[in-house]
Amino acid sequence: MKAKVYITPKAGILDPQGLTIERSLPALGFEGVSNVRVGKYIELELPDGEAAGAAVDEMCHKLLANPIIEDFEFELVPG
Amino acid sequence: MKAKVYITPKAGILDPQGLTIERSLPALGFEGVSNVRVGKYIELELPDGEAAGAAVDEMCHKLLANPIIEDFEFELVPG
Amino acid sequence: MSATGQKPAYELLGLKEKEYRGICDAMGREPNYTELAVFSLMWSEHCGYKHSRPLLKNLPTEGERILQGPGENAGIIDIGDGLAIAMKIESHNHPSAIEPFQGAATGIGGIVRDIFAMGARPIANLDPLHFGSLEKPRQKYLLEGVVEGIAAYGNCMGIPTIAGEIHFEDAYEGNCLINVMCVGLVEQDKILRAKAEGPGNLVLLFGSTTGRDGIGGASILASAEFDETAQEKRPTVQVGDPFTEKKLLEACLEMRDKGLLVALQDLGAAGLSSSSSEMASKGGVGIDMDISRVPLREQGMEPFEIMISESQERMLAVVTPELKDEALAVCEKWDLDAVIIGKVTDTKRLRVFLGEEMVADMPVDALVDDAPTYIVEAVRPAHEVDEPLAEDHYRLPSDLNETLTTLLRSPNICDKRWVYEQYDHMVQTNNALWPGGEAAVLRIKGRRSGVALTTDGNGRRCYLDPRRGARAAVAEAARNLSCTGAKPLAVTNCLNFGNPEKGEIYHQFKEAVEGMAEACEAFETPVTGGNVSFYNESFGQAIYPNPVVGMMGLVEDVSLIGTTAFQDEGDTVLLLGNARAAIDGSEYQLRIDGEVAGRIPDVDLEMEKKLQLLVREAILEGLVKSAHDVSDGGLACCLAESAIAGGRGAVIELGTDQRPDLLLFGEAPGLIVVTVAKNDLEHFAQLALDLPVSVIGRVEGDRLVIRAGGADQVNLPVEQAAQAWGAALEALVHG
Amino acid sequence: MAVSPQTEVTPVRFGVVVFPGSNCDADSYDAVRSFAGVDARYLWHKDTELEGLDCIILPGGFSYGDYLRCGAIARFSPIMKGVRRFADDGGLVIGICNGFQILLEAGMLPGAMHQNEGLKFVCKQVNLRVENNETPFTADYERGQVIGVPIAHHEGNYFIDETGLAELEANGQVVVRYCDEEGETTPASNPNGSLGNIAGVCNREGNVFGLMPHPERVCDEIVGGTDGRAVFESIISAVAGKAAAS
């Protein structure tokens, strides 16, 4: 099956990338955009099974996300 | 409203980050994971309205993604 | 006064009852919560130097080249021609242990701000690092994260990270040492200071917005031991934004050039609280601030949070009302948030307003100067002994070739390329000597002269004898500079120790500071500033006491600098110095016998000075083909490193007054290997007068051969030594 | 240093663009000023008037922090419109490191950058083979010459699709490649995983050149070499030649 992992900067943690994008958008003609936050989107395939959810959760904790400064969510989809 | 933008490496294009993650997973006890692709997940808020979708699409084209190596998708959610 | 649960608020903020009473006395009343929070940080160990201040007074801080000693954001040293060097070192140990990448990155950010707060343009970073053994996965993770963090921040800023050191020992397993040093160049008439002056002048806050990140971060983390609650302190982790800092740097230097600044100060530990009160204290004035004007990143921040937030990339300046608009315009040009948040007063009080409402009113002097100091009864730990180990204490290894290879592979000795290639060490195009040598040398564009920089720490030796160890650290730093031809001028230091409330740690601190003072006196290298990092313990286990020395020297002519590389076939190899090498505290002892024990030899400061002068003079006369000091791994490793660097072998013949392994791998401060062309030997001997100099061999072939007692003790192709030395670190990290 | 009479009369005028986050702007400026017959000035990223210039340098660094993607935000700087017009009119534009990345993002050069294969920033001296010495940026080198120039980047892993690559090769747009000391373009001499060991490319017209290595860092013996000087010498001769011809 496939896992889709969404990683975002924790609330309250500075996100320099988001900030810089936000500040540059008006110059490109996009006004009024706010709260830009830049995170990661990871896709991976793993063997079907009961344990898949737990495995992805652990992967996120251990490797994919940095739980000290990032939050993550994921979903499992067949395929 | 809020836009959630998913940026992924174009299919068939090298993804050094994904590859490295894939290679390091077995050592952490995760076997059988494949096709790891690392992209970006961007959230932003923008004024409600008809034109929101078109604006996000344009932002993606112009700035958020690089069409030579990246694909993007987005969804708009109220809030 | 709000109290949570059973404990009074001051205790939750880390203050002792007696300290709380002191605050009440200073205030003439009970402080409100905002005031208490500000006091608690200003009187923390990190900001208040409660356990170190009395002892630091022993360090020599003055000299004719010292334009600014301790007390400002950085020290300043006159290098002639109207130019000066600003330098400072700092620790980011605890934040890096929690989040290595961001911890190290914000460490760089902090120290760099200290340098441009003086009006200097940063020209180099150095990074002395200490971790636990790389056999532990967590230590690899820390190493990778820290190096990437330093790289990410320093590279983005365009400041070359040109030197440092990196050691791996079990004592740092629970508490790594991440020290960072920054060096800047400034024209003497453009030096800025953090002295708020002129009541009526305005206080300008600029740079990033203020958020809750890092509330109590650096100061709280650095003022208590690590334990289970470290986990809870995690939300205080700060994220660095080097791009904003780069703009901040350029904006500050532009304001400096336009003469817009009365005073400049960065916001570091304790944020707005410390920066405003310290600026006021230096000028003997007061400051009124309206913190409702502070641009915030988060909603609903309490006044105390705004006052103590440690959000990065912010500066505070004093400007005159006339020039305020010009200053704001520079900030706007660099796309930085900037607001006038207050004004200088003559009250000597720090008064904080939220709009019209006054939320805090504190005496500046009490905040800055009146933190209580503590003197602890020193206790000499049992592992410090008077006598060195007997020379036959350990068994003589059967194959010294193998011993040498093992030592060359030691992560403490091997090639550090894996680290420094991640750093942009060339940007600004000043490297007269690239990393990997004895010290870094930077040319100064448009001049003949240059500056040499190095850091040295030797915790293991300080553990065995903190006084001798500290003396040795200073001597080694000076020796490294002298081997490039630079005359040592000044020191900045980062004193990394355990919990000073314990007698044994206090003893180590006291001995080390006194030892450092003695050596700095001898070398005439005053201490221009530094940093004290206490509570480097995890679960009650302290690190090795580690006073890290950052030293700067002046090179008269950058076209005449010494390198460690053997040059030409037939050059004569000379050993300078007569110190007797010992196994106590050596890398050899640690690697082969798995121990750290005995007593290290003391440095002969007078002899050391003479030898270093000799090397410098000989370099200036063009007599020296290579110069390398004998340090970790002893004479054999020193020779191997010069052979590897030059791609040339040597044949060495040593005396026989010691067991061969001690001759080869024993360590003692005060030894330097130089090579000299045969024709220059006589000239060199004239310079050396009656100093101890012995011919020990010549550069020859492609093998390193070391004979002692009539036998080849070492006979190794240089290529093979290079392979062992060059591949070790990467193999350890990825293995 | 020999100075030809023409260059003394009309100096060759360089403009070095300063984006927020540029950090090799001063190095590039200093490097070009070490040549006789050169005028150099900084150009602020908000400038739109680019009158009186012969060559524009987009320097290395981390414009806009390299946030999002290297060069992605800088390419929208007001000055870039002018730079494009300048190039369209035949002016010489060289992008070094971050400058190269900006030119790619702006579509002024073909291709894109991935992170280095090793995922780490790499700063070291590498060897380059000059593939095309008929550009205004490389005419003073020999074809096939191996030069030592440092790199310092995190995202220099050059990518272009197959058709694009074929076009580049066919038009001689690959100007420099990573190689070993002998000039062989081996995998081991590729420091970042770039397709075809490509280190620098030019546009079809040959007046816009981007490269990851830093020639401005090797213009002075005291800091490790002079192999980069010929890039600037080539530019100066090209401009002077053009002036003499017109």
Ligand SMILES: Nc1ncnc2c1ncn2[C@@H]1O[C@H](COP(=O)(O)OP(=O)(O)O)[C@@H](O)[C@H]1O
């Ligand atoms: N963490 C580091 N960062 C940058 N350079 C380093 C680092 N560690 C070591 N180096 C460089 O590697 C070289 C050798 O380091 P080291 O063995 O510690 O030198 P020494 O024994 O002379 O103190 C020096 O040039 C030093 O500056």
Ligand SMILES: [Mg+2]
């Ligand atoms: Mg040394």
